[in-house]
Amino acid sequence: MSDDRLSSARLSPRDVFHVGSAGLRTRPMRVVLSALGIAIGIATMIAVVGISASSKAQLLQELDKLGTNMLKVTPGEDPFSGDSVKLPKDAPGMVGRMPGVEHVGATGDLEQTVRRSEKISKDETGGITVKAGTEDLLKALRGTVGSGTWFNDATGRYPSVVLGHVAAERLGITTPGQQVLIGSQYFTVIGILDPLPLASEIERAALVGWKGAGKLLGFDGHPTQIYERSTDASVGTVRGLIPRTVDPENPNNVRVTDPSSALQAKAATEGAFTNLLLGLGGVALLVGGVGVANTMIISVLERRHEIGLRRSLGATRGQIRIQFVTESLLLSGLGGLAGVVLGSVATYVYAVSGGMPWVVPPWAVAGGFAATLFIGTVAGLYPAVRAARLSPTLALQAG
Template sequence: MGSRTRTRAGRRARLVPPRLTPRDVLHAGSAGLRSRPMRVFLSALGIAIGIATMIAVVGISSSSQAKLLRELDKLGTNMLVATPGQGMFTGQDTTLPPDAPAMIGRIDGVLSVGTTGDVAQSVRRSENIPAGETGGIAVKAVKDDLLGTLRARTGSGAWLNGATGRYPSVVLGHVSAQRLGITAPGQQVFIGGRYFTVTGILEPVPLAPEIERSALVGWTAAEELLGFDGNPTAVYERSADDRVAEVRDLIARTANPKTPSAVSVTDPSAALQAKAATEGAFSTLLLGLGGIALLVGGVGVANTMIISVLERRHEIGLRRSLGATKGHIRIQFVTESLLLSGLGGLAGIALGAAATAAYARAGDLPWVVPLWAVTGGFAATLAIGTLAGLYPAVRASRLSPTLALRTG
């Protein structure tokens, strides 16, 4: 019979090869997977490991970054700290003028000011502890609205007030409380030859780690009981969000008009911002390892498809003899490869998301798995599956039907 045939009306119609519907393609592509489940599992495992590694790395990095950004949002980025800077000569000690806090507080845009001054005394758990064993805890005099400026909170007890700030009372940073073995307010510590009663213990203060390792006493009590000279050593200020840059330019000249260079102005939130910006830099290496695992999984899929072609030559020859075209054979094996990779990709995404959730739960982090990582990872598996299935599919389509039937 020729390539053309005559119809009842005398017209000729071209013979058209059968077409595969999407349902037919899916059925034909999944037939090989259903018949060899263990091989499918092992081949998909390599893809799953690669995608799981990539999703977990990105998810853990994003979760850590999200925590830092939440802390920054809560703590704010509008706090600056003025401290003594470098003098005109190398090694020269400088101090802030006594009226520096009040002058900084008058700058337009400044909302609140808190002040600390270093006290040349040590703090110990009791008088029986050797004077040299201070545990790295500093004693600081405090005044103004330090607690509100730092946006700090007392975990237990109360902050110093106008009354307790005049008497031997002390508030401990949470690190200093741990080092001294103080667990609750009401206990006492030994400072400058006398006992001070602990009135409160602070919660962590990320923007002022020096406060966490300090024992804080009232300004008046420090001057009258501990020989404090009254010079401020750090002035913390909060300004309006839209005035931070302007206030920063004015602080040094306002705090010390005679020698502005003797005042150092820092942004304590810059460290957290930099950490948030660079979070995940180390993850690049782990992403590379995940990519290598994904490529290895792709090689495994390609190997599986080649073996499948060799084992199914009789099936290929039978389909060709029944009218299947080379294109039908190619799309069958490419679809099978795509399904195999897709199953591995879905399993890898689930494993990676679960690993991220476990890490976030253990580290008290928000669980974040970026959508771009999920879609990108799955797209990568489909690309790997397509590439891995092309050569076996082309090889299968080139098999001679008669030879395949004879050797199958």
């Protein structure tokens, strides 16, 4: 065969694409199943990363809203008796005068219980505590009132109460204006708070005005918890100075904690199990790659006549290898694209149903698709080499 004839018999890359596409069309069910394996693997990986990223984004949004500049001050224990010490009555005022402090609120634990009526036993507390609260408490907590109103100088002196949202649910209170029994006296509910993720103890409490608690419930005026909100730049400094400010003689009797640390830790460790789930997605992707390799090997066996004809017309071994690797890449690429779409849709459904922001990291999409191309190349190498090694004469005879 002349060189001109050999040259004209060789196929261009465009011809290779069309030949490969034709080969894929001749076995649609096998192609679909092989591509499905790739799609499931990539969809799993995209969904795992996307759901983890969406959850973390929600936590970070919550932290931005709640702030990481709030500190909680509580009394420590007496080293000799083990009893809890009392914070000074003027501790909230002393903390409020510190440089960098913006808002200070306080609560004081009361011994009374809260019930719907006297027909309910005092022992059935429902996990609800009664606390005295200062007027600035809500500002320090950055809390909001879901319905009703917060204390003011007038309502805080009289038998009125504000319920945390969990306490309201357990008491069966849905709207302000209803009454609850605290101790032996009825108090009117003037407000129900929205959730407070940084102060779960407030969510389960019935709050009475600071002055009203002293006049009506025998509150001694010693705060049990102090919540202070400072500027972001001064949090560290304020935290170190609070114990000496509240109790100069015994600073070890004062505990200072950061309520947002739990959310920060959760955000930092979000996706701790992602590697395990990504491993499962990788296994699915590997299985899909094996399916592609199997499809291509069978393709070589079924298309020996085509391979022999091309080789007899002058196609080189390299062109045969390129053809089958191209088909493998097409098969894997289609599965990869389907997997990216399925994984993104799954993440969107999960995020919307959970009220989260929809986040699919670009690196996950790029990495997932690159993985499919790598799998497709590896899966197609052996079938391509096997096809290229076929003898044209034997291949035509087999056909």
